[in-house]
Amino acid sequence: MKAVQVSGYGGLEKLELVETPVPKPEKGEVLVKVKACAINNTEIWMREGAYGTGSNSGWRPEGIKFPRIPGSDITGEIVQCGSEEDRLLIGKDVVLFPFTSSGERGNEHIAEDMSFIGSEYDGGYAEYVVWPADLCFDMPLKTYSDSAAFSVSGLTAWHMARQVDIQPGETVMVTGANGGVGSLNIQIASKVFGAKVIAITGDLKNEEQLKALGAAEVLSYKSTRLQEEILECNGGPVDTVLDVVGDALLAVSLKVLKKGGKFCTSGSAGGQITQLDLRILYLKHITMYGSVLGTRAEFKELLQEVSNGKIQPVIDKFFPLEKAREAQDYFKQHGKTGKVILLPKTGDDLQI
Template sequence: MKAVVHHAPPGFDGLKVTEMKEAAPGRGEVKIRLKTAGLNHRDLRVLNRPRDTDDPVILGSDGAGIVETVGDGVSGIKEGDEVVINPSLNWPHQSPAPPEEFDILGVPTRGTFAHSIVIPAGNVEPKPEHLTWEEAGVLPLAALTGYRALFSRGGLKAGEHVLIVGIGSGVSTFMLSMAKAAGARVTVTSRSEEKRSRALELGADTAIDSDGDWQEQMKGEKVHLVIDSVGPATFEKSLGRLLPGGRLVTFGETSGPHVEIPLRPFFFGQFTLMGSTMGSSEEFRQMLNLVSTHKIRPVLDRTYPLSEAPAAFLRMKAGKQFGKIGFQIS
């Protein structure tokens, strides 16, 4: 089968499309014939991730397709079922932090950028009926990450005001849709005027320039919750927009891994700082219920055939996308 793999050496030079052998499901597993998949920033990071072997490994965490084969001991799933893949491995129940055995589908396990994948039966869920295959294939990782950040960690409630820093990524566009569906007010930031305009079209109440004066642009208004995955470039500005007792959730570090926290405003403001990563299978099902109930659709940037995977990776690396980049597989 055709697959997008990473081989030695590290970086883009090891990225290629090649033939890989298909696997058969073992006990408790299912084989999915993939129709679509989605690209995430994680797929960029794993290009430079140290590995125990130089053997090629199939990339990809997002995917949707049709159950082709059901292994022994599997119940509740049958051949022909249309499913989406939960990329969160070994994290069955919602908890403050993932268990030690938690991992994410795709490196070191075989990923979704291929014609088929074998995964544990517990990691497939019915495809939301209102979504196209292209939409379903890009849903899982980003929507789960956004759901946990907003609700499980951030505790967002109807009527609250949330600030989403850095609109344009798959996660941030999902959070915009989810927050509006939950009855929250949403302010977003971006350096790109085009991305700010797109966010307003999607329902954002306010869109401000990341490089400008946030206090001035928001007319002094502050928020209950900030979701900041940018890091040091925006962290202090984010703190400055919190109401007393406000919460800040972070799940990324696109501008660097270290921040300085001004302690006096932090403790006088009674702020809460929380980290978030992916989510559990329980939260994945909660997210799917929210998506289905409110008919939330992913924002699609572009869809590429697997043969053009390097171009998709380069588009994401350049930060040109608005929403999710997908792959058409079959």
């Protein structure tokens, strides 16, 4: 099969298109013919070593074992099973829950042995992938590409909303609003939980699109009056900030939060290292949350809301699998809205 592997830490040159054997499912596993795989920051940061330095640059302390096939937002068709009892799954269209762990129900995402597809396991930048049968869920939408827009970004956004316990009528500020997590944060906060959303983006050419997703106000982080504009359009401080930017907007975010407000971060695209005046936290009684991924129960909740039509896929552009370098490069550019999707061209006559 064709696959794109990461050969080591580094730049785009570390992404290599290769021919590699089709993986074989073992007991309890299935072989999935990959039909779509969305791109996330996580596989780029994995390649760049942004989770740490040297051997400490993955989800697990031991780091990444190269070569590794990245990709975690995967949809496809089950074509083979490793166990006879799972044979009825053949032909089923599925979306993959993106990690394994031995954590108890409700704590799967914080277990010490949490292992991520595309990082600790080979992922979806390939024509086929093997995954546990019980972590393959019914596809929520009719098309593979639309259904691939939710796994990691959607689960992360849903878990963020659950952590901060968004209430109807509250004001939620969403940073990185045009990205995969940000665009879903807007929809989930507004259309599922009934909050007023202030979306922060770079280019206001996306304003109408973000308002269609549920944003009440759209502001540019490039404004020299951003803090004042946030307070003016809300008539005062906001209740919660859902952040994926990090350092670049941290100071403003904390200043516009009300006393007793909540700040939840799941990314740091605008800077991973920051300075923090702790006095702001304790004098304003701010609660800070670190958030990434979520639980299986939350994944089911998310997929149900997607299936019900409350949450829509937001897709910016498609690339063939062979153009993975170009796709990751495009993903990092500013101004796009939504997900970037890789589409493998799988040979139907491949012997498996």
